[in-house]
Amino acid sequence: MRFWLPQATTSAAEVDYLILALLLTSCAILALVFGLILLYMIKYRAGSDIDRGVLADKTWRLEAAWTVATLLIFFGLFVWGADLYVRLFQPPPDALKIYVVGKQWMWKIEHQGGQREINALHLPVGRPIQLVMTSEDVIHDFSVPAFRIKHDVLPGRYETLWFEVNEPGTYHLFCTQFCGTGHSDMFGEVVAMPDPEYQNWLEQNGASETLAQAGQTLFMRYGCSGCHGGNGAGGSQSGSTVRAPALAGLYGSPVTLIDGSIVTADDLYIRDCILLPERRRVASYPPLMPSFAGQISEEDLLKIIAYIKSLTPEKQS
Amino acid sequence: MSDTVIEAPEFAKVTASYLTDGFTLRSWLLTTDHKRIAVLYLGTITIFFFVGGAAAALMRYNLIVPEGMIGSAETYNRLFTMHGVVMVWFFLIPAVPVTLGNFIVPLMIGARDLAFPKLNLISWYLFVFAGLVALYSLFVGGVDTGWTFYTPLTSAYSKGHVVATAVAIIIAGFSSIATGLNFIVTIHRLRAPGMTWYRMPVFLWSLYATSVILVMATPVLAMTLLLLAFERIFHIGVFDPALGGDPLLFQHLFWFYSHPAVYVMILPGFGVISEIIPAFSRKRIFGYKFIVWCSIAIGVISFLVWGHHMFVAGTSLYSALVFSILSYMVAVPSAIKVFNWIGTMHKGFIRFDAPMLYALGFIGLFTMGGLTGLFVAALAADVHLTQTYFVVAHFHYVMVGGMVSAFFAGLHFWWPKITGRMYPEMWGRAGAVIIFIGFNLTFFPQFILGYLGMPRRYHSYPPEFQVLNVLSSAGATILAAGYLLPLGYMTWSLFYGKRASANPWGATGLEWQTSSPPLTENFVTTPTVTEPPYNYPPPEVVQHHV
Numbered sequence: 119m120r121f122w123l124p125q126a127t128t129s130a131a132e133v134d135y136l137i138l139a140l141l142l143t144s145c146a147i148l149a150l151v152f153g154l155i156l157l158y159m160i161k162y163r164a165g166s167d168i169d170r171g172v173l174a175d176k177t178w179r180l181e182a183a184w185t186v187a188t189l190l191i192f193f194g195l196f197v198w199g200a201d202l203y204v205r206l207f208q209p210p211p212d213a214l215k216i217y218v219v220g221k222q223w224m225w226k227i228e229h230q231g232g233q234r235e236i237n238a239l240h241l242p243v244g245r246p247i248q249l250v251m252t253s254e255d256v257i258h259d260f261s262v263p264a265f266r267i268k269h270d271v272l273p274g275r276y277e278t279l280w281f282e283v284n285e286p287g288t289y290h291l292f293c294t295q296f297c298g299t300g301h302s303d304m305f306g307e308v309v310a311m312p313d314p315e316y317q318n319w320l321e322q323n324g325a326s327e328t329l330a331q332a333g334q335t336l337f338m339r340y341g342c343s344g345c346h347g348g349n350g351a352g353g354s355q356s357g358s359t360v361r362a363p364a365l366a367g368l369y370g371s372p373v374t375l376i377d378g379s380i381v382t383a384d385d386l387y388i389r390d391c392i393l394l395p396e397r398r399r400v401a402s403y404p405p406l407m408p409s410f411a412g413q414i415s416e417e418d419l420l421k422i423i424a425y426i427k428s429l430t431p432e433k434q435s
Numbered sequence: 436m437s438d439t440v441i442e443a444p445e446f447a448k449v450t451a452s453y454l455t456d457g458f459t460l461r462s463w464l465l466t467t468d469h470k471r472i473a474v475l476y477l478g479t480i481t482i483f484f485f486v487g488g489a490a491a492a493l494m495r496y497n498l499i500v501p502e503g504m505i506g507s508a509e510t511y512n513r514l515f516t517m518h519g520v521v522m523v524w525f526f527l528i529p530a531v532p533v534t535l536g537n538f539i540v541p542l543m544i545g546a547r548d549l550a551f552p553k554l555n556l557i558s559w560y561l562f563v564f565a566g567l568v569a570l571y572s573l574f575v576g577g578v579d580t581g582w583t584f585y586t587p588l589t590s591a592y593s594k595g596h597v598v599a600t601a602v603a604i605i606i607a608g609f610s611s612i613a614t615g616l617n618f619i620v621t622i623h624r625l626r627a628p629g630m631t632w633y634r635m636p637v638f639l640w641s642l643y644a645t646s647v648i649l650v651m652a653t654p655v656l657a658m659t660l661l662l663l664a665f666e667r668i669f670h671i672g673v674f675d676p677a678l679g680g681d682p683l684l685f686q687h688l689f690w691f692y693s694h695p696a697v698y699v700m701i702l703p704g705f706g707v708i709s710e711i712i713p714a715f716s717r718k719r720i721f722g723y724k725f726i727v728w729c730s731i732a733i734g735v736i737s738f739l740v741w742g743h744h745m746f747v748a749g750t751s752l753y754s755a756l757v758f759s760i761l762s763y764m765v766a767v768p769s770a771i772k773v774f775n776w777i778g779t780m781h782k783g784f785i786r787f788d789a790p791m792l793y794a795l796g797f798i799g800l801f802t803m804g805g806l807t808g809l810f811v812a813a814l815a816a817d818v819h820l821t822q823t824y825f826v827v828a829h830f831h832y833v834m835v836g837g838m839v840s841a842f843f844a845g846l847h848f849w850w851p852k853i854t855g856r857m858y859p860e861m862w863g864r865a866g867a868v869i870i871f872i873g874f875n876l877t878f879f880p881q882f883i884l885g886y887l888g889m890p891r892r893y894h895s896y897p898p899e900f901q902v903l904n905v906l907s908s909a910g911a912t913i914l915a916a917g918y919l920l921p922l923g924y925m926t927w928s929l930f931y932g933k934r935a936s937a938n939p940w941g942a943t944g945l946e947w948q949t950s951s952p953p954l955t956e957n958f959v960t961t962p963t964v965t966e967p968p969y970n971y972p973p974p975e976v977v978q979h980h981v
Binding site for chain 2: 123132133136137140143144147148151152154155158159162163164170171172173177180181184185188189192193195196198199200201202203204206207222255256257259261263264266267268269270272273274275277290292293294295296297298299300301302303305394411412
């Protein structure tokens with residue numbers, strides 16, 4: 119039993135300061151409200167013959183005063199909460215990406231080196247971490263109270279969450295979006311450790327291949343290479359008879375769609391292209407891509423995307 | 436005067452109070468008298484209150500030990516869903532409007548009845564039918580989705596009776612719309628001569644704002660639940676991404692109704708409190724126009740804050756910023772009301788009868804509920820606190836500490852008018868104090884639990900949360916006793932209570948100018964209003980008479 123919560127991330131203390139400020143403001147207002155009520159209950163009880171004097175006729179000055187005071191306090195709190203939220207919304211570019219797949223009722227974690235865990239997440243301290251999260255079924259929510267973070271994990275989307283742990287330790291991981299019968303069993307732990315130990319852990323749990331390497335195998339198995347070329351070099355160049363867009367260097371680059379709009383090829387875009395090719399078709403290619411919806415699991419999708427991400431135009435030959 | 440000639444035969448017809456005007460079952464079940472319909476509604480929602488309360492009691496029982504006293508998570512999930520559905524749609528939303536509102540609105544504006552008496556009766560039948568469908572879905576197995584019905588859990592994965600429950604809620608919605616429409620037309624068209632808008636008691640303004648929200652927001656809920664049912668039955672892709680839908684769309688639509696619905700629950704409570712504080716302070720209400728326009732402002736802004744339920748759901752950064760500031764804006768009018776009630780007590784002659792004790796309890800608990808709302812409106816704090824017990828405690832302070840206290844305050848206040856009998860005063864005061872204490876013991880520990888990270892809707896939990904959960908469950912037993920107490924002494928008073936005079940509190944308002952209980956016709960002659968509301972004598976006059 120304890121009445122405090124560890125502040126395990128760089129932002130946890132900031133969130134606590136905000137909550138403390140809210141608490142102090144609330145206590146002050148509560149003291150005012152309860153204090154006045156108690157004072158008037160005693161002073162102006164029906165049996166008291168204290169002189170009430172004459173009632174003021176106009177009240178708008180008082181009304182204006184407490185309206186403005188309330189507005190100012192509220193606006194201050196809004197700015198404070200919003201500023202922190204905006205900063206927590208934008209991940210630093212060098213964040214270490216770890217992939218999270220939620221399903222009824224477990225958390226599946228995939229590291230870039232191919233290491234996999236269930237209901238546990240090992241990560242290094244002192245380094246920004248970005249979780250890329252999706253769900254196989256319903257909406258879940260990835261929440262670590264000691265980190266003061268929480269975000270819904272949606273099917274059909276990649277939601278991200280970033281933080282930097284500064285206190286090694288083991289912390290609770292909860293699902294906080296009701297997800298069915300086993301909701302309260304969707305429970306795990308986050309193990310934060312110093313970087314050398316983390317590297318150690320990665321090695322000990324090393325997979326035979328990295329996420330991207332596993333993705334390459336899948337890229338062959340699902341027949342992607344048949345049209346997109348062996349190294350994703352594009353259909354017309356590497357022996358393929360079908361004209362399909364090159365995938366090397368695609369990740370992060372702008373893509374012109376058939377309706378003329380331009381989108382950035384991010385995780386979600388690539389995912390949509392595989393599962394829902396009709397949704398955002400790229401311009402100047404025939405509509406030959408079949409839909410792989412229901413055929414590739416969320417984890418395999420993450421691997422294929424990792425592989426496509428790893429392809430650079432230089433790597434072609 | 437010619438008026439007297441016209442009224443004389445009317446007077447001759449007036450024979451009895453509405454309670455003695457027919458004793459058959461038929462005279463109750465086919466009545467179009469707003470007062471009898473209010474009594475029918477009161478009986479109905481009391482049943483639902485205790486059904487929902489029983490579910491809550493079982494939930495608190497389960498949470499005494501970390502692994503859960505009730506062995507099955509499935510059962511626990513069905514319990515909290517039932518608790519939410521019953522309490523929200525079959526108690527909190529209708530409670531004040533259909534009972535106190537139905538009874539008091541025509542009396543307060545000096546009318547014979549509501550504008551559409553038959554529609555009023557139909558709304559009760561719809562409500563009962565909806566309730567039966569809800570109870571049916573409960574007894575054939577229940578629903579395990581939470582009252583919020585988030586997709587795609589509800590549309591594709593849940594094995595509960597989602598469609599039956601959705602149908603029940605849609606039917607209850609029609610009942611709400613009928614009631615809202617009736618109040619809007621009544622307040623526009625049936626005010627007694629001289630009852631200008633600014634002479635209307637605040638209770639009428641509150642119900643007016645409530646009715647507008649009901650009429651405008653409820654259809655959205657019906658559409659949303661219909662789409663949900665269609666997706667579940669016919670697999671059309673609206674919300675389920677596997678069918679090409681968007682799961683967040685459901686949340687937007689659901690909260691577009693359900694956030695204004697929060698104000699449907701609390702606005703009538705504001706109205707009740709605004710009647711009681713002046714009556715028991717023997718003083719006109721402080722800042723009448725501010726209070727009135729705050730009700731309207733709340734009604735309008737309440738439609739623009741739904742996104743604050745979705746700060747961690749995956750909406751855009753900009754929408755989060757906008758919804759955060761709008762959520763602070765909607766809190767301002769509520770704060771103004773609290774200050775005005777306190778201003779009303781200033782220089783008053785305050786008596787502490789049970790309605791006033793409940794009303795003071797309301798101000799305290801509602802203020803705490805409102806202030807903790809500031810925590811979850813602050814974006815970065817919400818990220819940590821949302822979907823934990825902090826939110827559970829926050830909305831129970833507003834809905835139960837606030838709204839249910841206001842309902843009890845109003846019920847005690849108008850009980851002599853409704854039944855013609857006084858409730859036993861000492862028991863009334865004891866009930867108010869016990870509920871206040873029991874409520875705080877139940878829900879205050881949940882704020883701490885939430886800050887420490889305990890998620891809501893958990894059948895089992897890590898052992899470090901046990902002490903606070905046991906405290907909360909212990910408080911719940913006191914709270915349950917507090918709610919059973921009024922059921923006992925108010926039922927007792929129906930038979931043995933002291934006969935009430937027409938105006939036992941010495942309050943202003945037309946409803947106190949007719950007998951207790953009122954005649955079937957409400958008034959012998961149509962009253963004429965010549966003075967502002969809450970026209971209590973100024974303190975210097977009162978003091979001379981003391």
